[in-house]
Amino acid sequence: MTEQLVRELDEAPVGRDLIEDIDHILVSEQQLQEKIAQVGRQLTRDYAGKDLMLIGVLKGAIMFIVDLSRAIELPLTLDFMAVASYGASTETSGIVRILKDLDSSIEGKHVLIVEDIIDSGLTLNYILETLNTRNPASLRVCSLLSKPTRRHVDVPIDYICFEIPDEFVVGYGLDYNQIYRNLPFVGVLKPELYARPTDANNNSDNKSAGEIEAE
Numbered sequence: 001m002t003e004q005l006v007r008e009l010d011e012a013p014v015g016r017d018l019i020e021d022i023d024h025i026l027v028s029e030q031q032l033q034e035k036i037a038q039v040g041r042q043l044t045r046d047y048a049g050k051d052l053m054l055i056g057v058l059k060g061a062i063m064f065i066v067d068l069s070r071a072i073e074l075p076l077t078l079d080f081m082a083v084a085s086y087g088a089s090t091e092t093s094g095i096v097r098i099l100k101d102l103d104s105s106i107e108g109k110h111v112l113i114v115e116d117i118i119d120s121g122l123t124l125n126y127i128l129e130t131l132n133t134r135n136p137a138s139l140r141v142c143s144l145l146s147k148p149t150r151r152h153v154d155v156p157i158d159y160i161c162f163e164i165p166d167e168f169v170v171g172y173g174l175d176y177n178q179i180y181r182n183l184p185f186v187g188v189l190k191p192e193l194y195a196r197p198t199d200a201n202n203n204s205d206n207k208s209a210g211e212i213e214a215e
């Protein structure tokens, strides 16, 4: 039964009702938009007069960076990077490869990394180490979600919209097997839809040991 559901999800059948796969909503559309407006005002104050560059980590941060950038009332530039991390099927190792690098230099810029979720922190840790070598004027992190109980490395997160418990969430950019990103809220996926819970938490897209996308 579960196997069949997972197969159905992999095939992304047309007409599937996404909402039926959600166990409960964790952060509603209204809560998301109110918080993003508030963080946007804070960033507008903090970066006034500075050369601000937002860097979105693809693909999970797409919805967030679109709404957040519109809530910041300052001139700014946008750039994107995509990364993959190596690991066993249950944990990311922190060894990360850049799939898509930035288009532009960050030297002398005030850089804000925009992330969807910080889980173990290993991916963000690598991104920070890499970007720090490129001499930005400052380097900070803004994450929509954080799961503090799953942290393996202590990464600094300067702006966090919502701290959430250790549950696998989808929506508002976050996926399971690449689906659910277009839901307007953050919700907990029904556990019976996971291939295996540990895989779900590591977003392995049914790839076994080896490379997994950290999106």
Ligand code: IMP
Residues within 6 Å of the ligand: 060, 092, 116, 117, 118, 119, 120, 121, 122, 123, 124, 167, 168, 169, 170, 174, 175, 176, 201, 202, 203, 213, 214, 215
């Ligand atoms: P980290 O290196 O363990 O912090 O990996 C973070 C990445 O794992 C995120 O960018 C997501 O792609 C993925 N991830 C972690 N938790 C979730 C979740 O609950 N839902 C969807 N993706 C998640």
Ligand code: MG
Residues within 6 Å of the ligand: 060, 174, 175, 203, 214, 215
């Ligand atoms: Mg993902």
